[in-house]
Amino acid sequence: MAWIIGLWCALCFLVMAADExxxxxxxxxxxxxxxxxxxxxxxxxxxxxxxxxxxxIANWSRRALKGNRAPD
Structure with a gap:
C-alpha cells in the first residue's frame, strides 16, 4: 500500500510542478x-x-460457517 501512496503523491507533485x-x-x-x-x-x-x-466480514463469515451467531 505504501508504494501506491508514494506513486499518487509523486503524480500529484508532478502535475502541480508542471506549472512554473x-x-x-x-x-x-x-x-x-x-x-x-x-x-x-x-x-x-x-x-x-x-x-x-x-x-x-471475514470474522462474520467464519462464525456463520461454524454455526455460531454474532452476539446481539
Missing part, C-alpha cells in the same frame, strides 16, 4: 506540499477503513 508559477511562489510550494500530504493521508485512512471492514 508554483516554483515562483513559496506559498504555492507550501500549498503543494500540504495537498500532497493531505491526499496521502486520505488514501491511508481509506485503506485502513477497508481493511477493518474486510476483517469484520
Amino acid at each position: 508559477r508554483v516554483w515562483a511562489d513559496p506559498m504555492m510550494l507550501l500549498g503543494m506540499a500540504v495537498f500532497t500530504v493531505f491526499v496521502a493521508g486520505m488514501l491511508y485512512q481509506g485503506y485502513l477503513w477497508q481493511w477493518e471492514l474486510a476483517k469484520a
